[in-house]
Amino acid sequence: MLSGCPTWPEEFARYYRQAGYWRGETFGELLRRGAEEHGERIALVDDRRRISYRELDARADRLTAGLRELGVEYQDRVVVQLPNIAEFFEVCFALFRLGAVPVFALPSHRLTEVGYFCEFSAATAYITTDTEAGFDHRELAAEVTAKVPEPPHVIIAGDPGEHPFHALEDLHAEPVADRAGPSSGDIAFLQLSGGSTGVPKLIPRTHDDYLYSFRASNDICGVDADTVYLGALPIAHNFPMSSPGTFGVLHAGGRVVLARRSSPDEVFELIERERVTLTAAVPPLALVWLDAAEETERDLSSLRVLQIGGAKCSEEVARRVRPTFGATLQQVFGMAEGLVNYTRLDDPEEVVLTTQGRPISPDDEVLVVDDEDRPVATGETGHLLTRGPYTIRGYYRAEEHNAAVFTPQGFYRTGDVVRRTPQGNIVVEGRAKDQINRGGEKVAAEEIENHLLAHQDVHDAAVVSMPDEYLGERSCAFVVPRGHPPRGRELIRFVRRRGLAGYKVPDRVEFVERFPRTGVGKTSKADLRAAIERELVPHL
Ligand code: J2J
Incomplete structure (x- = not known):
């Protein structure tokens, strides 16, 4: 088991196996079975390709061999930041077969997040794309390798351009006979938490527990081999990945269609x-x-x-x-x-x-x-x-x-x-958690407060949600300035320039002289939320 991952006490694990939830199957085996049972049926459709179960299985095998040649080993962490393209699944299944552990970043993540994932997880490799939605991920990868003390191998799905990175396509190598893969109790990947603290938390999911979650979801959602699932949300997110999502549908022999936008x-x-x-x-x-x-x-x-x-x-x-x-x-x-x-x-x-x-x-x-x-x-x-x-x-x-x-x-x-x-x-x-849910995208208030506090003119900062007709909530940063207040727009630009996902940048900044306090002297976020709500909806 990957160190640093708390797990279920043995009596619970035994019960979950006995009850038939944990069936001892790994992701690698799931795809092998898919290739045997559904062979030429189409597993994946993206904006360039249609890939059968057999092809996905074979490509994952070749990539497993190539990643191993590059030096990626069992339990190595690999940061994966890919958009909704078929390569996402080849990469996942190759890493799963190796027993290496993907760390799922979202395409909107930038230097702050990706740098942190690479450093904190001591990643061996970082797999990303060339460009997506007008953003050059190779530039980001160059910044990441310059920042991280032990830089990971960078692998690009697409064209590495002028950069000294590996092209994912070139990594496909002749598969070697099956080596022992991971066991079903091993950590399959680290998923990102919505979070409520200063730094994002990583969620260790095992093959056993995750396979159960989407297998059982399939029953509830009526997913079978005739299901055609459209992945329109970012596919690395847990919802489109497992509820029952792309993996559930691949487990059932259905077809996954990926929307780039x-x-x-x-x-x-x-x-x-x-x-x-x-x-x-x-x-x-x-x-x-x-x-x-x-x-x-x-x-x-x-x-x-x-x-x-x-x-x-x-x-x-x-x-x-x-x-x-x-x-x-x-x-x-x-x-x-x-x-x-x-x-x-x-x-x-x-x-x-x-x-x-x-x-x-x-x-x-x-x-x-x-x-x-x-x-x-x-x-x-x-x-x-x-x-x-x-x-x-x-x-x-x-x-x-x-x-x-x-x-x-x-x-x-x-x-x-x-x-x-x-x-x-x-x-x-x-x-009750200190988080803003911006239309499904989660922002940990403390994380953004720390960025604001890095500005020389900010004495204190508190980020809260404010109601929004379209997104449900947006974020509002209350700031106590140090002396003369900076302009709100400048603070927003400052946070953006620190290199973090766009959805985390405060939507609004309000300057105040001091924060309201709770009975025990903490900043009262409830009062701040009420204050901005009054400002936005004065008749309330
Ligand atoms: C209110 N709040 C909700 C809902 C999530 C399936 C679906 C969603 C997620 C997800 C997921 C909500 N109504 N319908 O992983 O497999 C808020 C809650 C929750 C947090 C989790 C899945 N659905 N939420 O959203 O890890 O606050 O997962 O604790 O991103 O989103 O966020 P996340």
């Missing part, structure tokens, strides 16, 4: 052309699709299920799904740490429109508790704690943080404030 034009063309049956969106994206669908000439009638999750879906948006798309809405409330809840496809309309569903597994333990960890009555609002067969017991190399975020009994404190209906469905009511 999520605009209605591109997405609707793909739905029509590929006869897509299932796709997933965050609420603001669903809203854009709903508006555009009312006008479109495209035939979207193949779509059977539209999943919405990542942030709370308003009832108003939920109500429009069936009349507009003729598809069933499925609300999905999940987290990369584990627990995923779904409304079921045959749930009454009321449940689908007004709740975020219920857990995947009969052995997902869910507690709703007060501030003292005492269970509240059904229907009352409280903190959601959970443990179960696919929920981690701790973050990667984060002992101190783990002691705070996991109870001594191993329950994960999700930071979500929820209530449960008498039927057992969960309704998300709010959040």
Whole structure:
């Protein structure tokens, strides 16, 4: 087992195996079986290629050999930052077969994040693309290698250009006879946490637990070999990866279609052309699709299920799904740490429109508790704690943080404030964690506060959410200046120039003389949120 990864106590592991959740299968074996059972069927479609199960399997094998020749070994960490292209899966399966551990970065991440992932995980390699959405990732890779004390090998899916990097395509080598791969209890990859602290946390997921999560999701979501799944969200995110997402669909022998962009034009063309049956969106994206669908000439009638999750879906948006798309809405409330809840496809309309569903597994333990960890009555609002067969017991190399975020009994404190209906469905009511959910993209307030504090004219900073009609929430930075306040725009530019993902840059800056305090003298973020809300919606 990769060191620094807390795992399940043996009695739980034994039970999860006995109950049939953990079946001893690895990702590498999953694809091998896929190639045997579904051979020439198309597994993946991207904007350049159509790849069969057999081809994906063979390409993953050749890449496994090439990565091994380059020196990537069992349990080495490899930062993977790829857009929605087929190479993502070749790379994942090759690393899985090697037993190397992908660290999933998002395409929007920049020097601060990628540099941190490489350094913190001591990555052997960094696999990225040439250009995406007008951004040259090779320039970023050059900055990363200049910054990180022990720079990783850089591998480019596409054209390395003038840089001394490896081209992914050149790494394909003659496969060697099967060597012993990882075991199903090993860490398969490190997934990114939405986070609420100064630095992003990494989530260790095992082959056993992750395969269970999407296999069981397949049953709930009706995924089988006839499913055509459209990956429109960034595919490295946990939602489109596993709920049941691309991996669930590949497990079932279905077809994964990758959209490079999520605009209605591109997405609707793909739905029509590929006869897509299932796709997933965050609420603001669903809203854009709903508006555009009312006008479109495209035939979207193949779509059977539209999943919405990542942030709370308003009832108003939920109500429009069936009349507009003729598809069933499925609300999905999940987290990369584990627990995923779904409304079921045959749930009454009321449940689908007004709740975020219920857990995947009969052995997902869910507690709703007060501030003292005492269970509240059904229907009352409280903190959601959970443990179960696919929920981690701790973050990667984060002992101190783990002691705070996991109870001594191993329950994960999700930071979500929820209530449960008498039927057992969960309704998300709010959040206790210090995070902004910007239309599904999570921003840890402390991380941004640290960037602001690096500015010479900033004495103190507090980042909070403010309501937004389109994204649900945006971020507002309250700043106590040191002497003469800088201009808000300058601060925003300053944060941007530090090289971090665009969605983390504050949407607004407000200067104040001092922060409101709580009874114990801490900055009262509740008061700051109320203040900006009053400013935005004066009639409230
Ligand atoms: C309200 N808040 C939600 C929802 C997530 C499936 C779906 C989503 C994620 C995800 C995921 C929400 N309503 N429907 O990993 O497999 C907020 C909660 C939660 C946090 C987790 C999946 N769906 N959220 O969004 O790790 O606050 O995973 O704790 O990015 O998003 O964020 P993340």
